[in-house]
Amino acid sequence: MQKVHRMPVQNQFMTSYMETKGGKMMPILSYIQAVTQAMKEEMERDEKVFVLGEDVGVRGGVFRATEGLYEQFGESRVIDTPLAESAIAGVGIGAAMYGMRPVAEMQFADFILPAVNQIISEAAKMRYRSNNDWTCPITIRAPYGGGVHGALYHSQSIEAIFANQPGLKIVMPSSPYDVKGLLKAAIRDEDPVLFLEHKRAYRSIKEEVPDTDYTLPIGKADIKREGSDITIITYGLCVQWAIQAAEKLASEGIDVHILDLRTIYPLDQEAIKQAASKTGKVLLITEDNKEGSIIGEVAAIISEHCLFDLDAPVKRLAGPDVPAMPYAPPLEKEFMINQDKIEAAIRDLAEF
Amino acid sequence: MVLENIKMPQLGESVTEGTISNWLVQPGDHVNKYDPIAEVLTDKVNAEVPSSFTGIIKEIIAEEDETIAVGELMCTIETEQKEEVRSTDQFDNKTIEKDSAQSVELDQTDMKKRYSPAVLRLAQENDIDLSEVKGNGRAGRITRKDIEKVIADKGSGLETAPKPATKPKKPTNTIEAQNGDKEIPVTGIRKAIASNMVRSTTEIPHAWMMIEVDVTNLVKYRNAEKDLFKETEGYNLSYFAFFLNAIAKALKKFPELNSSWAGDKIIQHKDINLSIAVAHGKELFVPVIKNVDEKSIKGIAKEIAQLSQKARNGSLTQEDMKGGTFTVNNTGSFGSVQSMGVINYPQAAIIQVESIVKRPVIIDDMFAARDMVNLCLSLDHRVLDGVISGQFMSHIKEILENISGDTTPIY
Numbered sequence: 001m002q003k004v005h006r007m008p009v010q011n012q013f014m015t016s017y018m019e020t021k022g023g024k025m026m027p028i029l030s031y032i033q034a035v036t037q038a039m040k041e042e043m044e045r046d047e048k049v050f051v052l053g054e055d056v057g058v059r060g061g062v063f064r065a066t067e068g069l070y071e072q073f074g075e076s077r078v079i080d081t082p083l084a085e086s087a088i089a090g091v092g093i094g095a096a097m098y099g100m101r102p103v104a105e106m107q108f109a110d111f112i113l114p115a116v117n118q119i120i121s122e123a124a125k126m127r128y129r130s131n132n133d134w135t136c137p138i139t140i141r142a143p144y145g146g147g148v149h150g151a152l153y154h155s156q157s158i159e160a161i162f163a164n165q166p167g168l169k170i171v172m173p174s175s176p177y178d179v180k181g182l183l184k185a186a187i188r189d190e191d192p193v194l195f196l197e198h199k200r201a202y203r204s205i206k207e208e209v210p211d212t213d214y215t216l217p218i219g220k221a222d223i224k225r226e227g228s229d230i231t232i233i234t235y236g237l238c239v240q241w242a243i244q245a246a247e248k249l250a251s252e253g254i255d256v257h258i259l260d261l262r263t264i265y266p267l268d269q270e271a272i273k274q275a276a277s278k279t280g281k282v283l284l285i286t287e288d289n290k291e292g293s294i295i296g297e298v299a300a301i302i303s304e305h306c307l308f309d310l311d312a313p314v315k316r317l318a319g320p321d322v323p324a325m326p327y328a329p330p331l332e333k334e335f336m337i338n339q340d341k342i343e344a345a346i347r348d349l350a351e352f
Numbered sequence: 353m354v355l356e357n358i359k360m361p362q363l364g365e366s367v368t369e370g371t372i373s374n375w376l377v378q379p380g381d382h383v384n385k386y387d388p389i390a391e392v393l394t395d396k397v398n399a400e401v402p403s404s405f406t407g408i409i410k411e412i413i414a415e416e417d418e419t420i421a422v423g424e425l426m427c428t429i430e431t432e433q434k435e436e437v438r439s440t441d442q443f444d445n446k447t448i449e450k451d452s453a454q455s456v457e458l459d460q461t462d463m464k465k466r467y468s469p470a471v472l473r474l475a476q477e478n479d480i481d482l483s484e485v486k487g488n489g490r491a492g493r494i495t496r497k498d499i500e501k502v503i504a505d506k507g508s509g510l511e512t513a514p515k516p517a518t519k520p521k522k523p524t525n526t527i528e529a530q531n532g533d534k535e536i537p538v539t540g541i542r543k544a545i546a547s548n549m550v551r552s553t554t555e556i557p558h559a560w561m562m563i564e565v566d567v568t569n570l571v572k573y574r575n576a577e578k579d580l581f582k583e584t585e586g587y588n589l590s591y592f593a594f595f596l597n598a599i600a601k602a603l604k605k606f607p608e609l610n611s612s613w614a615g616d617k618i619i620q621h622k623d624i625n626l627s628i629a630v631a632h633g634k635e636l637f638v639p640v641i642k643n644v645d646e647k648s649i650k651g652i653a654k655e656i657a658q659l660s661q662k663a664r665n666g667s668l669t670q671e672d673m674k675g676g677t678f679t680v681n682n683t684g685s686f687g688s689v690q691s692m693g694v695i696n697y698p699q700a701a702i703i704q705v706e707s708i709v710k711r712p713v714i715i716d717d718m719f720a721a722r723d724m725v726n727l728c729l730s731l732d733h734r735v736l737d738g739v740i741s742g743q744f745m746s747h748i749k750e751i752l753e754n755i756s757g758d759t760t761p762i763y
Contacts (some may be wrong), residue, residue, distance in 0.1 A: 229497070280470045280496045308473040311496035351353070351490045 034176035053105030089115035109144035124167035155325035157288035174239035181216030221271035227257035234285035262319035280311030290318035407431035463493035533560030588658035600644035
């Protein structure tokens with residue numbers, strides 16, 4: 001299946017089509033359209049699947065992720081909730097324990113914090129503390145990340161808060177194709193999955209997505225680009241910046257290998273070891289604050305297992321250690337990862 | 353990193369060109385500004401060219417002994433300081449300040465000998481001498497890619513060639529002439545002798561053996577004949593001719609000694625062509641007397657005289673030196689009584705004929721004054737063993753001890 005990265009187009013809400021090699025029409029979906037399509041298909045497939053969240057019903061979600069679902073499935077399966085994240089998570093967890101398949105939406109990942117107790121203390125521990133008698137098949141979706149002038153409370157990367165809770169899975173896809181396959185897998189998973197969507201990617205990233213039913217394995221990283229000089233390991237929107245930087249540097253003879261983690265908890269250790277050992281020069285990228293981020297854990301895995309293949313110190317490119325994404329555009333730009341920053345970091349490693 | 357050119361400087365007024373007599377650096381070497389990089393000969397001065405930059409020599413453009421005009425390119429150098437200037441045009445300011453500060457810090461120390469775990473492991477696993485690998489990383493650091501390339505090249509045999517080329521250079525640098533010492537350039541024959549000797553001693557496993565021969569009869573016989581011989585023939589009847597004769601006879605009986613090592617086989621020669629060592633001045637020649645077994649004492653003596661004459665007036669030709677199958681060295685002529693010869697490559701053995709010395713010897717429980725000589729054999733132990741060599745030497749001894757007008761006529 002050929003994956004194509006597209007620049008944003010004007011008519012973002014319409015599904016467009018393009019001709020493929022085989023002559024078969026394959027729809028081009030944006031990242032958020034892939035989210036909607038995955039939920040729609042799962043709700044059609046399994047009547048136990050339902051969505052709940054703030055403004056997900058008539059409004060179709062503030063980002064339009066649930067657009068059309070209320071009309072198609074009705075108010076009993078597309079439930080508007082009060083502004084109470086703890087309740088959204090708690091209701092979902094209870095329903096899941098009763099055999100339902102809830103897809104709970106946090107309007108912004110920044111607002112998930114009131115629900116932390118429900119997610120970590122209840123959902124993540126359910127199977128373990130009941131000795132396998134109970135499971136909690138809930139999917140919690142939340143848009144994260146900056147670069148949309150969202151300022152302090154609409155730009156955070158919150159994955160590190162949840163990323164040492166065995167029992168909880170965290171999926172952070174980088175492309176529409178991965179979104180559809182992974183969200184469907186998350187909904188079908190018997191255990192709680194935190195599904196984090198980059199809000200900047202929602203309408204800026206588009207690619208061909210088959211309208212067939214498919215899932216992608218949770219817990220498996222994906223090689224987005226084969227290369228032999230530098231290994232980049234990252235996830236989410238940063239994967240897209242990395243691909244663009246790699247394509248540009250390929251013309252200068254720097255061959256970049258890109259591993260997309262896709263699931264950031266638990267990590268795909270084998271894939272990380274293989275990717276790091278392949279070139280011996282590793283660049284880890286995250287939009288999160290540098291200290292205590294996921295990529296620190298990735299670096300630890302590499303240093304534990306790959307010492308004798310390393311040819312350079314493991315390099316981290318991340319957000320600065322300041323409390324939040326600033327509102328001022330120049331400061332927001334400084335905080336965000338971009339293609340230029342990645343290019344400079346790759347060059348530095350390549351020269352080493 | 354900025355690539356800079358080093359050009360031939362103006363080494364004096366009206367000097368327009370210079371000949372590079374000696375490069376003092378090689379690509380990959382780190383040099384500081386003002387370090388000498390080459391010796392240059394102009395028609396006015398003999399000078400050292402200093403480096404205009406601090407950095408790593410990238411490429412040597414002008415060869416040794418090449419004459420180039422002032423201002424022409426000599427070599428290129430990768431400098432370290434100017435990194436910021438270049439990168440600021442490309443990236444946004446803030447990243448650069450951080451990055452360049454870091455890289456300048458790194459560049460100040462030579463990274464050539466800072467090995468990463470991957471480089472050390474690969475070098476160890478593949479038996480690579482890291483001091484011989486050129487680093488293409490920052491400040492000359494050897495990268496994993498550099499090592500992987502060496503391994504790939506090694507497989508195709510490319511790596512083996514440059515290795516010996518770089519090695520012999522080192523020892524010449526370690527010995528330096530002190531005040532008052534005389535430096536003699538190694539040229540021509542000296543060079544040839546040196547390389548032959550090195551080849552012989554490094555390639556051939558030498559073994560040695562010495563026997564003592566009572567040549568009282570030979571001395572008597574030769575002394576009785578020598579004056580008449582000189583009168584009639586015009587040249588000396590030397591002892592050496594008798595020794596060559598005896599050795600040729602023994603080689604006929606033991607052809608194993610008359611052979612050469614040829615790697616996967618041993619070649620046993622039919623002809624008995626004896627190389628004889630002839631010294632002249634500071635040089636040593638090894639002309640050949642062919643088919644010695646077919647020649648009388650007189651014939652051998654004649655050829656010895658002719659070849660010595662040629663050696664003295666320097667008229668020995670390549671033809672005279674060719675085709676030897678065994679070497680006999682007349683070390684006795686300068687008073688030696690024992691020596692260990694170096695085999696004349698690719699032959700299998702060499703005999704040193706030492707001085708004939710009158711010594712008390714016990715015969716039938718009585719002291720007797722006898723003329724004694726030592727014959728020293730060096731043998732290629734790949735071709736020969738002790739037993740056959742011992743039999744060969746005993747046979748020579750027997751021939752020599754029984755020499756008389758009957759067994760060994762002069763004509």
